[in-house]
Amino acid sequence: MELFLDIASWILMSLGGVFVFIGGLGALRMPDLYTRMHAAGITDSIAPILIIPGLMLQAGLTLASVKLLAILVFLLLTGPTASNALASAALLAGNRSEQVKSTAVPESEE
Amino acid sequence: MTVIFGFFLLTLLLITAVAIVQSQNLFVSVMLSGMFSLLLAVNFFLLDAADVALTEAAVGAGISTVLLLSALAITAKHEKAPSSSRVGALIIVIIATLVLIYATLGNPQFADPNAPVHQHVAPWYLDKTAEAIDIxxxxxxxxxxxxxxxxxxxxxxxxxxxxxxxxxxxxxxxxxxxxxxxxxxxxxxxxxxxxxxxxxxxxxxxxxxxxxxxxxxxxxxxxxxxxxxxxxxxxxxxxxxxxxxxxxxxxxxxxxxxxxxxxxxxxxxxxxxxxxxxxxxxxxxxxxxxxxxxxxxxxxxxxxxxxxxxxxxxxxxxxxxxxxxxxx
Amino acid sequence: MYYVVTFALIITMALALTRAILGPSVYDRVLAVNMLGTKTVLLLSVIAFLMGRPDFLDLALAYALINFIGVFAVLEFFRNRAAKQPEEKP
Structure with missing residues (x-):
C-alpha cells in the first residue's frame, strides 16, 4: 500500500513537473501576449492539480494535507482571476492579438 | 542538493537585480522587483528561515507592488537620464566591492557549525526557550x-x-x-x-x-x-x-x-x-x-x-x- | 522523488524570468510575474516536503492567498491611466 501510494504520488508529481515545463516553454516561445497567457495558464491550473495531490498522498491525513487542499483551492480561484484581470488590463490599453488585428474589431465598451 | 538549488536561485536573484537597475521604464522595474521578492522568499526558505520568508511573502506579494504602483501613478513613466558623469560613482563602487570581497575572506565557511553565530548566545536561547517561555x-x-x-x-x-x-x-x-x-x-x-x-x-x-x-x-x-x-x-x-x-x-x-x-x-x-x-x-x-x-x-x-x-x-x-x- | 519536480519548477522560474526581462510589452512582464508567483507557491510546497518540514506550508498558503492582489493593482493602474489619457497630453 505504501509503495502504491509512493508510485502514484511520483507519477502525479512528475506529470505536474512536465506540464510546468511545457507551460514555461510556451510562455517563452509563443508569438503574442494572449497565446503566452494561454501557455502560462497551463502552469496555473493543471500543474497544481497534479503536484499538490501528489504531495497530499505523501502527507496522508494530517494538517499538512488540509493546508495543501486550501493552497490548491486558492490557487485554482486566484490564477484564472489574475489572468482575467491581466487580459482586461491589456485589452483596455489597446493591446490586440496579431491574429485578431487583421479582422475588424469593434472598440471595447470600457 | 538544496545548496545547488540555492545557488541557482541566487543567480536568478542577481540577474533580476541587474535587470531592475538596467531598466529605464519604471513600471518594468516595479514588476521585476515583485519577482525579486518572490525569489528572495524562496531563498530564505531554503536557508530554513521560515519567519523571515513569511515576512517577505506577506509584504512583497501584494502590498509592495500596490504601494510602488500607487507611487508610480503620481510620478513620471520613465527614469530620468543621469545628468552628470558616472566615473566618480563607478570608482567608489569598485573600491567598496573590493573591500567587501576582502571582508568575506574572514567569514566562516558556509554552514560551518563552529561559526561564532552558532557559538555565542544561540545555544543559550535554544536551551532557555523551553524552560523560560515554553513555546x-x-x-x-x-x-x-x-x-x-x-x-x-x-x-x-x-x-x-x-x-x-x-x-x-x-x-x-x-x-x-x-x-x-x-x-x-x-x-x-x-x-x-x-x-x-x-x-x-x-x-x-x-x-x-x-x-x-x-x-x-x-x-x-x-x-x-x-x-x-x-x-x-x-x-x-x-x-x-x-x-x-x-x-x-x-x-x-x-x-x-x-x-x-x-x-x-x-x-x-x-x-x-x-x-x-x-x-x-x-x-x-x-x-x-x-x-x-x-x-x-x-x-x-x-x-x-x-x-x-x-x-x-x-x-x-x-x-x-x-x-x-x-x-x- | 521531489527533486524532479523541484528542478522543473526552478527551470520554469528561469524561463519566466527570461520572459519578464525580454518583455516586449509591460503585460508580458506582468504575466511573467504572475506565473512566477504560482510557481513559487508550488516550489515552496515541494521544498517544505523536501526538507521534511510540512508545518512550514503557511508560507505557500500566504502566497496563494495574496499574490494576485498585485495583478488587480496593475488593472487599476491601467484603468486610471486610460481614464486620464486625454488630459495627460500636454
Missing part, C-alpha cells in the same frame, strides 16, 4: 522576549516611517486632491469587472482569517505581528481596490488608522512599563502573571498584537495617503 518557535521567543528591546525599536521604526510618509503626503485629501485634474472621475474601484470582484470579495474573509491565524499562531509556527499586520492590511487594500478607496475608508476611517498606528506602539510600550510597575525590569513579562512562564506567554501575545496593530495601521495609512494624492 516551540524559538524565533518568536528571541524576538519578543529575549530581545524585546530590539523589536520595540523596530516597531518604533515602522511607526516613524509611517509618520514620515504621512508628513510628506498628508493625512487628509487636501484642496489639491479635489481640484486635481488627474483625479479619477469614477472612484468606484473595479466594480465593473465582475470576475475579479466576485473572487476577490470571496477571498477577503479568508485572508483576514489567515492573518489572525498567523498573528496568534506565531508562538507555534512561523509568523507573528509583522506578518499578520501585513496580511490584514493586504486584505483591506484588496477591498479598497475592488470597491473603491472611499468604501475602504468607511470601513476603517483615517482617524481610526492614526489611532491604530499610535495605539499598537503604545500597547507594546505599556506592557514594558507594567514590568517596571510590578517590580521587575522594562519588558520583563515574567511578572505579568503569578506563573512566570504564563506571564511570558501572555506578554508575547500582547506585544505581538501591538506590533500587528501598528503595522496594519501604517501600511493602510500609506496606501490611503498615496490614494488621496491623486488616483488609484
Amino acid at each position: 516551540p518557535n524559538v524565533v518568536t521567543a528571541v524576538l519578543g522576549s529575549f530581545r524585546g528591546y530590539d523589536t520595540l525599536g523596530e516597531v518604533f521604526v515602522v511607526f516613524t516611517a509611517g509618520i514620515g510618509v504621512l508628513f510628506l503626503l498628508g493625512t487628509q485629501p487636501g484642496p489639491f486632491a479635489q481640484s486635481n485634474p488627474f483625479k479619477l472621475t469614477d472612484p468606484k474601484g473595479l466594480r465593473h469587472y465582475l470576475i475579479p470582484r466576485v473572487v476577490g470579495r470571496m477571498l477577503i474573509p479568508f485572508i483576514l482569517l489567515f492573518g489572525l491565524y498567523v498573528q496568534f499562531h506565531g508562538e507555534y509556527g512561523p509568523g507573528g505581528g509583522f506578518q499578520a499586520g501585513a496580511l490584514i492590511a493586504a486584505a483591506i487594500i484588496l477591498f479598497a481596490l475592488l470597491e473603491g478607496e472611499n468604501s475602504a475608508l468607511k470601513v476603517i476611517p483615517r482617524s481610526v488608522l492614526i489611532g491604530l498606528i499610535a495605539g499598537g506602539a503604545l500597547l507594546y510600550g505599556v506592557v514594558g512599563l507594567f514590568g517596571i510597575f510590578l517590580g521587575s525590569n522594562f519588558l520583563d513579562y515574567s511578572v505579568l502573571s503569578s506563573n512566570p512562564v504564563k506571564g511570558q506567554q501572555m506578554g508575547l501575545l500582547i506585544i505581538e498584537a501591538g506590533v500587528g496593530i501598528t503595522v496594519t495601521g501604517v501600511l493602510l495609512s500609506i496606501f490611503h495617503a498615496f490614494a488621496a494624492r491623486g488616483k488609484f
